[in-house]
Amino acid sequence: MLLKDKVTIITGAASLRGIGWATAKRFADEGARVALLDIDAAGAERAAKEIGAQHRGYGCDVRNEQACRDAVQAVLRDFGQVDVLVNNAGVSQAHRLLDSSQDDWDLVMDVSARGAFNMSRSVVPHMRERRSGAIVNIGSVAAQRGGGILGGPHYAAAKGASQTLAKSMARELAPDGIRANAIAPGLVDTDLLIGKLDDAGKGRVAESTPLGRVAVPLDIANACLFLASDLSAFVTGIVLDVNGGLHIH
Numbered sequence: 001m002l003l004k005d006k007v008t009i010i011t012g013a014a015s016l017r018g019i020g021w022a023t024a025k026r027f028a029d030e031g032a033r034v035a036l037l038d039i040d041a042a043g044a045e046r047a048a049k050e051i052g053a054q055h056r057g058y059g060c061d062v063r064n065e066q067a068c069r070d071a072v073q074a075v076l077r078d079f080g081q082v083d084v085l086v087n088n089a090g091v092s093q094a095h096r097l098l099d100s101s102q103d104d105w106d107l108v109m110d111v112s113a114r115g116a117f118n119m120s121r122s123v124v125p126h127m128r129e130r131r132s133g134a135i136v137n138i139g140s141v142a143a144q145r146g147g148g149i150l151g152g153p154h155y156a157a158a159k160g161a162s163q164t165l166a167k168s169m170a171r172e173l174a175p176d177g178i179r180a181n182a183i184a185p186g187l188v189d190t191d192l193l194i195g196k197l198d199d200a201g202k203g204r205v206a207e208s209t210p211l212g213r214v215a216v217p218l219d220i221a222n223a224c225l226f227l228a229s230d231l232s233a234f235v236t237g238i239v240l241d242v243n244g245g246l247h248i249h
């Protein structure tokens, strides 16, 4: 049991087909007690129930600082501690530069970057007191390759911000016993793809991926498990590529 009795907050975890929920389930299987946060409060509660009675769902719009503080306080009231934070909430848009509006920029940046900032600032005082904690930000291969299939420039920039935020938190918080890392997934088969990529498109991505397929949410959940648990006790400030070998060629 790699996360026995560890309390984990995962944002953007309401979709049963998403990375957040797969991570919640994987962590629960390793003994964690999981708080699933999402802008869709009812969905988060349903998603938690699906995993088991000891897990809980909370409504939280990560763009809103007070909402993040309130959600973390509610988790502390219900569970007594927070050991792990996974900043997973994200919105993707494929709009090109000149087709993106101010509102597009605000939405995409605010959920991925400001959201990770708000949530981290809400849990760090508590982690600092306990001199222990692990934070994982979900970035994207889009940050490394300049967008592409699922994301326009604003999405790539938001994911770059999330990855760099992890790195700078790692530097600042290491003396407090808090580790911070990021994951850069390649294409993952979730609802984020709906309306952006059909089966033929997924097939083309799979063909150009050395391991010959697109990722499933569990691929990312397993990487999260590594970075959240003591398996990675001496790892901080990294961006872990989970992309089937996309960078080989």
Ligand SMILES: NC(=O)c1ccc[n+]([C@@H]2O[C@H](COP(=O)([O-])OP(=O)(O)OC[C@H]3O[C@@H](n4cnc5c(N)ncnc54)[C@H](O)[C@@H]3O)[C@@H](O)[C@H]2O)c1
Pocket (backbone or CB within 6 Å): 011, 012, 013, 014, 015, 017, 018, 019, 020, 037, 038, 039, 040, 060, 061, 062, 063, 088, 089, 090, 091, 092, 111, 112, 138, 139, 140, 141, 150, 184, 185, 186, 187, 188, 189, 190, 191, 192, 193
């Ligand atoms: N699917 C991919 O190919 C892929 C690749 C690289 C990175 N990612 C990233 O992985 C993360 C999870 O995405 P997914 O593919 O599971 O998609 P998803 O759409 O299933 O999950 C995103 C979740 O975030 C929630 N959310 C949106 N706005 C929110 C807000 N303001 N506050 C709280 N929650 C909010 C949504 O309700 C949803 O449940 C995202 O950050 C995404 O950018 C996905």
